[in-house]
Amino acid sequence: KDNALLGPAEIRELAERAGIRPTKTLGQNFVIDPNTIRRIIATAGVEPGETVLEVGPGLGSLTLGLLDAAERVVAVEIDPPLAHQLPETVERFRPEAGGRLDVVLSDALRVTELPAAPDALVANLPYNVAVPVLIHLLETFPSIRHGLVMVQDEVADRLAAGPGSKVYGVPSVKASWFAEVRKAGVIGTNVFWPAPKIRSGLVAFTRREKPLAEVDRGTLFRVVDAAFAQRRKTLRSALAGWAGSGAAAEEVLTRAGVDPSLRGERLGVEEFARIAAAADAPGP
Ligand code: SAM
Numbered sequence: 001k002d003n004a005l006l007g008p009a010e011i012r013e014l015a016e017r018a019g020i021r022p023t024k025t026l027g028q029n030f031v032i033d034p035n036t037i038r039r040i041i042a043t044a045g046v047e048p049g050e051t052v053l054e055v056g057p058g059l060g061s062l063t064l065g066l067l068d069a070a071e072r073v074v075a076v077e078i079d080p081p082l083a084h085q086l087p088e089t090v091e092r093f094r095p096e097a098g099g100r101l102d103v104v105l106s107d108a109l110r111v112t113e114l115p116a117a118p119d120a121l122v123a124n125l126p127y128n129v130a131v132p133v134l135i136h137l138l139e140t141f142p143s144i145r146h147g148l149v150m151v152q153d154e155v156a157d158r159l160a161a162g163p164g165s166k167v168y169g170v171p172s173v174k175a176s177w178f179a180e181v182r183k184a185g186v187i188g189t190n191v192f193w194p195a196p197k198i199r200s201g202l203v204a205f206t207r208r209e210k211p212l213a214e215v216d217r218g219t220l221f222r223v224v225d226a227a228f229a230q231r232r233k234t235l236r237s238a239l240a241g242w243a244g245s246g247a248a249a250e251e252v253l254t255r256a257g258v259d260p261s262l263r264g265e266r267l268g269v270e271e272f273a274r275i276a277a278a279a280d281a282p283g284p
Helices: 008-018 034-044 061-069 080-093 095-100 127-140 153-160 170-178 217-229 246-256 269-280
Strands: 051-055 072-077 101-105 120-124 146-152 179-187 200-207
Touching (some): 008 080, 034 061, 034 179, 034 200, 051 127, 061 080, 061 120, 080 095, 127 170, 146 179, 153 170, 153 179, 153 200, 170 200, 170 269, 217 269, 246 269
Parallel strands (some): 051 120
Antiparallel strands (some): 146 200
């Protein structure tokens, strides 16, 4: 059958063939529902000419759908038996698509080179490293213009949150430094094998065409980490350690035009960028 996607029977058979038992440490929950795959791909807005980066292809559920929608798929998988079996699975279910797949056996947190520059990232991310993987890939591969990731639902809410929201925090600010981020749906637990305990959320993003400000990314992220490390403190005291003293923090904040008595959770990414720029600018 032409566009058959993997269901529960195929997934179990492929797991057995690979000789794996899904592990929690690697966040191995495989999608067994073709409708979920179709929904992810439709929501991701993958275009026929695109090269798509997939992190954690697992047994290939999403990979097959991506090969139908895109020109090329680069799949980064950390688990050797899964990485080794993937080309075989594609050969079996999409014999014509084999030449359009690259499998990279690697930790997505560390990967710095890919066989082709990806236009998009579409992935059902391993849950325990979802945020650092997303940030690392946005940082390392500027060719990624848009994408859709499936993560734990609460992480999806955090990534898409803005200032004022209870769940606004470090992931929200870092993601929005690179991209405009929105929550694009919720996925129940029964579409996976094995079923996770909590539901999943879809997060869609579009990279900002121009950086929000000319600032050093390292400085910016250090400010953000410090501001949220002590959520209940004012910026003046939360940034004291980073700036050297409360007075130094106050001086930088004032030059940035940010009220030192605010808490970090009130600031948008543009204001964090102003603080980073003020810190890196020569002092008065
Ligand atoms: N894409 C498949 C699907 O939707 O059925 C599997 C998704 S499963 C949630 C996560 C996958 O990521 C697993 O295949 C796991 O082995 C892989 N993985 C876990 N940690 C990884 C890492 N650091 N780098 C690359 N892949 C990783």
